[in-house]
Amino acid sequence: MRRSFRLSVAAALLLPAFAAAQQTDIRVTKVRDHFFLLTGAGGNVAALVFPEGVTLVDSGRTEMSDKLLAAIRTLSPRPIRYIINTSVDADHTGGNEKLGSTGGQITGGNVAGQVADASEGAEIIAHENVLERMTDPGVKPPVPIRMTPGTTYHVSHLKLSTFYHGDGIELFTAPAAHTDGDSLVYFRKNDVLVVGDVFSTTSYPVVDVDRGGSINGVIDALNHILDLAFPDFRLEGGTVIVPGHGRLADSADVAYYRDMVTIVRDRVQDGVKKGQTLEQVKAARPTTEYDGLYAPAGSAYTADMFVEAIYKSLTKNRAPAAKAPAAAPGPAPARRR
Numbered sequence: 001m002r003r004s005f006r007l008s009v010a011a012a013l014l015l016p017a018f019a020a021a022q023q024t025d026i027r028v029t030k031v032r033d034h035f036f037l038l039t040g041a042g043g044n045v046a047a048l049v050f051p052e053g054v055t056l057v058d059s060g061r062t063e064m065s066d067k068l069l070a071a072i073r074t075l076s077p078r079p080i081r082y083i084i085n086t087s088v089d090a091d092h093t094g095g096n097e098k099l100g101s102t103g104g105q106i107t108g109g110n111v112a113g114q115v116a117d118a119s120e121g122a123e124i125i126a127h128e129n130v131l132e133r134m135t136d137p138g139v140k141p142p143v144p145i146r147m148t149p150g151t152t153y154h155v156s157h158l159k160l161s162t163f164y165h166g167d168g169i170e171l172f173t174a175p176a177a178h179t180d181g182d183s184l185v186y187f188r189k190n191d192v193l194v195v196g197d198v199f200s201t202t203s204y205p206v207v208d209v210d211r212g213g214s215i216n217g218v219i220d221a222l223n224h225i226l227d228l229a230f231p232d233f234r235l236e237g238g239t240v241i242v243p244g245h246g247r248l249a250d251s252a253d254v255a256y257y258r259d260m261v262t263i264v265r266d267r268v269q270d271g272v273k274k275g276q277t278l279e280q281v282k283a284a285r286p287t288t289e290y291d292g293l294y295a296p297a298g299s300a301y302t303a304d305m306f307v308e309a310i311y312k313s314l315t316k317n318r319a320p321a322a323k324a325p326a327a328a329p330g331p332a333p334a335r336r337r
Contacts, residue, residue, distance in 0.1 A: 026064075026071035031240055031248065032190045034166075036075055041068040042091030043244050046194045048187060050166030053081035053103065057185050057194040057242075059095030068095055069102060079103040082165055085126040085149065086183050086196025086244065088133045088211065096124055096147040121146065125160070127173055128152035129181030133211065162189070172228070174198055174221035178205060178244075180212025182221065186228055194242040195225055199254060201246030203301050204287070204294045205261060207309035215265050215313040222258035226251055260290050268310045278311050 029037040031046075038045040041060025045068065048055040054076050060068050072080065080103030085093050103122030126149040134143045153171060160169040167187045174182040178197040185194040197206055198221040207213045229239035235252040243249055267286035276284075287295070287303040295303040 026067055028071055028074065029248070031192060031242075035187065035190045035192055037242060037248065038068065038071055040064070042094060043086075043089065043197070044194075044242055044246075045095075046185075046192070046242050047072060047075060048166045048190065049076045049078075051078075052164075052166070053078040055082040055084070055166050055169070056080060056099065057084045058086055058092040058196070059083055059099050061091050062094035062098070065095040065098035069099055072099075080122045081105060082160075083122050083124045084169075084171065084183070084185055085124065085130055086185065086194065087179050088126075088130045088181050089179075089197060092196065092244070093130075093134075093147065097144050100124055100146060123151055124149045125151045125153075125158075125171070127171075127181040127183050128154045129179070129212070133179075133181065172224065174217065174224065176212055176214045176217035177221040178213050178218065179208045184221070184225060184228065191230065191238070192240045192242060193225060193229055195221075195244065197244035198222065199225065199241070199243045199249070199257060201243050201249055201253065201257075202294070203245065203299060204264075204290075204303065204306040206301055207306070207313055209309055209312045209316060213309075213313070214316075215261070215268075215310045219258065219262055219265065222254055222261065225254050226258065229254070260294075264290070264306070265310055265314075268307060269314055272311065272314050278308060281311055282307050 026038050026040045029039070031037055034049045036047045036049070038047060038060075041064035043058050043060065045060050046057040054072060056072075059065070080099055082105075083096055083100055085096070087093075100122040105120055105123045124147075131149045131152050133139070134148045153173075156173055158171040160171070162168045167189045170186045170188065172184040172186065174184055182196055182198055184196070184198070187193075198218055199205070205218045207215050207218060225241065229241060229251045231238040231251040235250065235255055237250055239251065241249040241251070241254060264286050267284070268281055271281040271284060271286075282304055285303075286307060291303045295301065295306070
């Protein structure tokens with residue numbers, strides 16, 4: 001069953017890139033009739049094309065903005081209306097300013113058409129922690145205001161309307177996972193789930209402890225993905241899952257990845273409970289049977305980096321072992337006569 005699904009993906013989903021897109025170093029993969037995956041700009045970029053414009057999930061790296069925009073123009077000449085960011089990472093938000101400035105929001109109420117002031121650009125949407133981290137005074141150089149989200153949410157999920165955004169879209173927060181501002185983005189009609197860097201088919205998950213990430217949060221997010229997705233049969237097929245990096249996937253891929261991450265977490269956690277140092281845990285090679293798939297030679301994110309992130313995550317708020325209280329002084333020994 002697994003083999004037949006892989007063949008169907010190759011035949012039906014991994015279509016050849018459009019000729020114009022090939023010239024820009026961006027590969028375009030048709031996922032659904034009006035839904036596309038764009039790779040080569042940094043993190044994966046998803047594009048939904050609808051009559052009023054284009055909705056994007058993530059925007060790649062800054063230096064790839066022109067090439068990414070050229071590839072999007074092969075899909076639709078309409079404005080980019082919305083950009084949803086799955087995290088604060090530069091390879092997912094770097095194109096916000098360039099791509100956003102070419103678009104325009106759709107307004108409702110007493111205003112018809114698009115916003116008259118073209119400088120408004122596309123609406124950028126993300127979890128509020130993405131905005132907080134982008135605008136932190138310690139960020140040097142400061143992030144351009146046009147790159148930051150104009151719409152944020154802080155609750156468990158946010159619904160976006162079909163009329164304005166091209167599909168019934170739901171954003172679900174993934175608390176303290178890859179970072180503290182991750183979002184899972186579900187397109188209900190298209191049945192596509194874009195999950196950012198909590199899941200990758202090419203590497204171990206990057207647990208950014210310094211920006212609020214945690215290994216247990218990653219596992220919770222992977223379980224949430226499995227709760228949201230609808231497989232066709234025994235976790236095969238069904239909802240298309242777009243990872244932060246790598247190929248298109250399904251629930252079976254996520255379940256395998258979740259199991260791998262959980263096994264490695266448990267091994268590191270066992271070492272922590274035994275009082276082992278980070279170097280001792282690394283020496284035990286808790287990832288060894290998975291390294292060929294997720295950390296082959298030359299990988300930027302190595303197995304040791306993954307293990308160190310897990311160790312830091314598990315020990316970050318761990319209180320040091322309390323010292324045993326000193327024994328109370330006993331009665332003075334009797335004087336010998």
